Amino acid sequence: MRSLFSLCLILLFSLWVTLISPSHSFNCSPLKLFVSKKQYSNCTELLIFNSTLHFTFNATNSSLSISLSAPLLNPNSWTAWGINPTATRMIGSQAFIAFRNKGSSVVKTYNISSYSSIVEGKLSFDVWDLEAKTSDDGKMVIYGSLKVSTSVEKVNQVWQVGQGVTNGHPMKHELTKGNLDSSGELKLIDKVSSTSASSISPALANNNMERGWRVGEINATLWTLGLLPIFCF
Template structure:
């Protein structure tokens, strides 16, 4: 009896030790979940990094040679400069402060600021039925008045979807103008068809830059305007990762 008891005890210990060794080599559930979450974060980061080139959707189906994620106001600029005709084709995208607000993109021929700029401002019309884009010669910060600007323009259009407003326009520039100051802004209110003055935060005050059409940085392949399926594919990828995490949790519970 003592021998049997001793043998059984030894066998049990051996089995317990074996299970402990096996469990030691099995990754904990939270480790697997963290791994999957890291993959999700990497996927999200990659998509955001390609935001300018791949996530924007244009209903006009245009191709733009260049694109830049602007450094303020969560905005982006797609553009093509045609040297032969001195024309600048633009798609400016930004989220307004409020859905009933406005966005603006402008060229200032002389200074890197909004005052003195030739602006395009987009917002919903007074009936909130459609989007409009109008031209403004911004003479001061006291207010804006719709009117003609210093450049010939065509193909003006604006739209709103998914919390983003978009301005499309083609501007005819002087042949000697190979670099421009451009300015952009967003606002939260339009009263009786007139955009109300924007905030003066650091983000707003820094919303200016230069576009040099002869710069080496402006040499590149055309960026294809993606279809809505690009964002749909991303959402599907996120959902797949989420489902994998859930299934792993169920299997290992």
């Protein structure tokens, strides 16, 4: 009887952990905003390098405000985010790169023409409000706004981390699978029609499906929790 009681307690605890598990969270990791920093209307988890992108797209003036948060590999490492106007990979991207320089966090603009060359320079689009901060939880946070093409609905984004900075210049990153795969499509506008279910955007459909699975999991777990006392006590 005692072993059965112990087994029931273990099952109850396991089911409770399932209910509160962060792996089932609908939302991105919360951004620890610094004083005077604005809120963002969207966020997406960038699983490579455990990064999180918060962003707001203003279709009225075709501007995109972003905040990228990524763990520092070491005190001398760098973090980058950018968009590629012509391709889907790193080469050709217009990037913000942040790192520590003489005790302060800085962010600069770079044209990435090759994997071995990181050249600081003016980007092909207007940028403003660039700033970098190091958070208390050991992450580098890049803030910035940029102008995108009129009527654009998506951009090719890239993000990256590098091991070191020498004399204020970021050194080339490693060529691991993660480094080479850290790019993807960022949807700025999801088209949603209230009259046709087939026109719902994939992002919204996936989110609704995830919510449905989550509700089903919760209902099944609660139902099981309700039955356990009958069998155990």
